Every structure is written in C-alpha cells, then in structure tokens.
Amino acid sequence: MCTDDHTSILLCGIPSEPPLALVRERLADLGVRYVVMAQRQVADADVELEVRAGRPTGTLSIDGCAHPLESFDGVYLRLMDDAHLPELRGEPVDGLARVHSRAVHELLMQWAEITTARVLNRPSAMASNGSKPFQAQLIAAQGFRVPETLITSEPDLARAFIERHRDIVYKSISGVRSIVRRFESLDRRRLDHIAWCPVQFQEMVTGVDVRVHTVGREVFATAIRSDAADYRYAHQSTGSDVAISPVELSDELAERCVALSSALGLGLAGIDLRVSPTGEAYCFEVNPCPSFSYYEANTGQPIAAAIARYLAGS
Amino acid sequence: MTWLVLCEPYDAAAMWAYRGLASRGLEPLELVDGGTAAALAGRCHEVDGYGNTRADLVLPDGRTIRGDDVIGVLNRVVSAVPSHVVRATRSDREYAAQEFTALFLSWLRALPCVVLNPATPLGLSGQWRYPAEWAVLAARAGFATPPYRRSSTEAVEESRRTVGGDAPAERTVFAVADEVVGAPDEGSAGRCRELARLAETPLLGISMSRRAEGWTFLAATPHPDLSAGGDPLLDALARALHVHR
Numbered sequence: 001m002c003t004d005d006h007t008s009i010l011l012c013g014i015p016s017e018p019p020l021a022l023v024r025e026r027l028a029d030l031g032v033r034y035v036v037m038a039q040r041q042v043a044d045a046d047v048e049l050e051v052r053a054g055r056p057t058g059t060l061s062i063d064g065c066a067h068p069l070e071s072f073d074g075v076y077l078r079l080m081d082d083a084h085l086p087e088l089r090g091e092p093v094d095g096l097a098r099v100h101s102r103a104v105h106e107l108l109m110q111w112a113e114i115t116t117a118r119v120l121n122r123p124s125a126m127a128s129n130g131s132k133p134f135q136a137q138l139i140a141a142q143g144f145r146v147p148e149t150l151i152t153s154e155p156d157l158a159r160a161f162i163e164r165h166r167d168i169v170y171k172s173i174s175g176v177r178s179i180v181r182r183f184e185s186l187d188r189r190r191l192d193h194i195a196w197c198p199v200q201f202q203e204m205v206t207g208v209d210v211r212v213h214t215v216g217r218e219v220f221a222t223a224i225r226s227d228a229a230d231y232r233y234a235h236q237s238t239g240s241d242v243a244i245s246p247v248e249l250s251d252e253l254a255e256r257c258v259a260l261s262s263a264l265g266l267g268l269a270g271i272d273l274r275v276s277p278t279g280e281a282y283c284f285e286v287n288p289c290p291s292f293s294y295y296e297a298n299t300g301q302p303i304a305a306a307i308a309r310y311l312a313g314s
Numbered sequence: 315m316t317w318l319v320l321c322e323p324y325d326a327a328a329m330w331a332y333r334g335l336a337s338r339g340l341e342p343l344e345l346v347d348g349g350t351a352a353a354l355a356g357r358c359h360e361v362d363g364y365g366n367t368r369a370d371l372v373l374p375d376g377r378t379i380r381g382d383d384v385i386g387v388l389n390r391v392v393s394a395v396p397s398h399v400v401r402a403t404r405s406d407r408e409y410a411a412q413e414f415t416a417l418f419l420s421w422l423r424a425l426p427c428v429v430l431n432p433a434t435p436l437g438l439s440g441q442w443r444y445p446a447e448w449a450v451l452a453a454r455a456g457f458a459t460p461p462y463r464r465s466s467t468e469a470v471e472e473s474r475r476t477v478g479g480d481a482p483a484e485r486t487v488f489a490v491a492d493e494v495v496g497a498p499d500e501g502s503a504g505r506c507r508e509l510a511r512l513a514e515t516p517l518l519g520i521s522m523s524r525r526a527e528g529w530t531f532l533a534a535t536p537h538p539d540l541s542a543g544g545d546p547l548l549d550a551l552a553r554a555l556h557v558h559r
Binding site: 048052114145152 | 356464
C-alpha cells in the first residue's frame, strides 16, 4: 500500500462523463494535482473517517494507494446513484459488493459534509431542488420573479387557473419525471386524474431562456432559443433544434445570481432563467449539479476552467 | 387561530405532547398525520409571482384552516405519503411519494408561524445528520466529544451508529427555541442551545453522559422522545409555540 499525502483535488464520479472529464483536463492545464475516485471501480476503494475534537481526518484508499482526507483541499462530486452502478447489476441488496459500495459512498458523503475543503457541492446543499415550490420560495426571497403556480388535486381549481392564465405549463412537484409540458386541449380530458396525485400548473412565461452557471463569483450566461416548453427535450417534443449563445447579464442580475447560489450554499449552480420581453428575470429552478459541458461545448464558455480554479483556490 | 400537531399515527411521544399542549390552553389544536396533511395541502397550494404563498388546509370535516391563521406547529412528520398511494403500481407509488413529500415540504415552509421543527429537504421534521456531522457540530458548540471512527469495511449500519456508540445516555436534554430543558448545569445548557442553533433545529434532543472531563456529547436528534422531557418540556413547547411568530 502506497501513501500519497500531497495536497490535491479529489474528483468523484465517472471519469469519462463530460463534466468530470473537462474539469480533469482543466486541472491538468493548471498543473494542479488531482486524484480520481472512479465510481465504477468502487470495489477497489475504501474510506476511513475519524472525527476527533471536531476535526475530521481519515484516508481514502484507491487501487492500493492511501490518500489522507486532509490532503484534499478541493472536491468535485459528480456521483450517480450508486444503487444503479452497472457493476452492481444483479447483485442482491445485501450482497457484499453492494454493501461495500454503499459504505464507501456514505462515508464519502459524511466527509464531504464536514470537511473544510472547497466542495462542489456539499450533499446537503444539493437537496433543495427536490421540491420545486419549496425552492421557488427560496428563489423569490433573493428577489427573482417566479411563475405563478398552482399545485392542486382539484380539477375545478385547475380549470379556473387555466382559464385565468390561458397559456399554461405543467410539471412534477419533485425532481422526479421532471419534464415541463405545455397544457393542451387533449390534457383537459385527463384533468380529472389529478384527484389521485396533485399536479403543478404554472403560467407560461414568455421570453428568452437563459442558463446561468455560477462558479463562486464567476458567472456564465447562455441564451437558449427554442420552440419547446422545455428546451432540454426540444428535439423529442417538437422535432426542433435549439440555438444557444453566450449572453451578457447586467451587473445587477449577475450579482443576484451569485447571491442566490450563495444563499443555497452552492459553489457551483445552474440557474434556469427566462427573461421576459420587459426585461424581468423569472427563475424556474436552480440545478445543484449542472451538466455544464453541453453549454461549454456549444459556446466555448470556459466553465470547466472556472471550476478548476475554484477547486484549486486560485 | 389554531395550532397544529403533525405526526405519524404511531408517534406516541407526539400524542403525549398533543394532550399536554391542549391542557396548557393551546386551543384549538388539530392533530393531523403527515400523509393526510400532504393530501389536504395538495388540494390547493399557490405560489404567486413574488414567492408569496397560500397554504390553506381543508380538513376532512369541511373546516378550512387558513395558513395565516396557524399560530404554531409541532411537526414530527417522517413520511408525508397519503394512504391511498399504496394502491398504485410500484413506479407510480414511488413517483407519488416523491410528489407528496415535495408538496409537504413547500406547504410547511409557507406557513408564516413558528414550526418546531421546520421541514427540510433532508428530513421532514428537521434535518437528519450523520453522526460525523453531529460530532463536528457538537465540538463546535463547545461539547467534549468522544472520538468517532468509521470504516467502509464495516457494515453500513455501523457507520450510522451514534457518536457515543454503545455508551448509555445518562441525560437527555431538550433545546426548544431559546430555552433548554433538563440540562445538568448552565454550561451544558449553553452548549445545547448553541448546538441547536448551529444545526438550525429549534427542537433538538441531546444525549449526554458524565465522564471524568464533565458532561460529554453522545448523540442528537430532531425527533426525540418528547415524553422524557415531562412537564417542563411541555411548558417550554407551549411558550415557544405561543411566542415565536
């Protein structure tokens, strides 16, 4: 067993996944040392965690090399749900490989929550977008407009809301099955089904979609033009393409985005805005683990480089 | 004007608190389980363009509790999934459970009154934390803490053991808003108050044991057995639910 106690950055996830791969490349460009905890090789990893007088220490062992946890001064987490790792397919719930994987992930999460290192992002900070209306209240508290929203299991209330706003979208309340759909005439026939489980209806806000990535105090804004209610699924839903390009935010709006991310405890965030024709910024949600690589690949905006600098503390 | 006790149907400590609070004059006091609260909140939950919310509850008997009329909430909810959801197919059941949980979280946040404890994305009646987090927070609050050590070579259940491990709790202390109930001394009371503040958990149960160096932290929970606090805890809860608007 070797020991590597050099100061470095810890990258956790699937190394070939674009966001992680890009950050790794930019760290290499900076000449910053990094260690990759490849999630799919979790069988070769172990974690020891100790807290003494409030100070966390321990080791992360990967492929026979032990890294003191205190040697990591930056951490980038891009972990998938370890229950769905391909390497564990067919493994029973109490199988040794699955139990070991869970233990490694759980201890890593415990450590990520308490370490003094710069973490993108701490697990607890990533939880707020599990409830969109909950997060909307936090977003509005930072001075953003949010779409008028009705969550209801009463078809008559839904009908009244639809009559009032005319143009409506609907989506899940939680982060599950989270696709935004425009309410259309065919949906009226299904409206009575909401009695079983409430649905979130929102006024349709017109304007230009802007994805804002904040990395610490750095801001990268990207305008997206699309015919679809949810541009992420434009090709499937309307067959149309999206056009994306860098855009400059006003200083005030950029500052508000930074303040929002900070209020949510997120060093890295993907903020979904729609800027109305009158210039008002509506915020739909904040993604705590954004797949920024899509935007970087299409615009050249150096988001990964900003993340690498943040992790390196430079 | 009303108060709410939100809890699971099997939560004996919450039932005990409900009776104790009612006897201390918190009337009307409604007892609602988490699944029912989520289902009722799901009838109409509105957020306007500025984040203002409407969080009314229409009770099964037809009465409406306006969100603005709720004075205080004792919240012990662990699950906010209505009973009818169990009849769905597995994938729909899981989806609906997430939806009702997300709704409950938003609804409770929308109530403009004191809530002990506020719902969080990591725990519907206060944030659940790993023992390692409690060990760090407790030390930061000034507690002596035993060393906490875990390894991935142990079973996951081991990694969830409390900071104090198998050591028996000799004292359970309750932080309730700004008050502390059951503390053995002023110093411990201050540390408990500080721990609740750091944990952003206004109702917190803290277990301690006496060692040579003094009272030592063992564990903390946002979901303590309230009945262990007796009448002094009920008095403190009643004051907190009255005062902190």
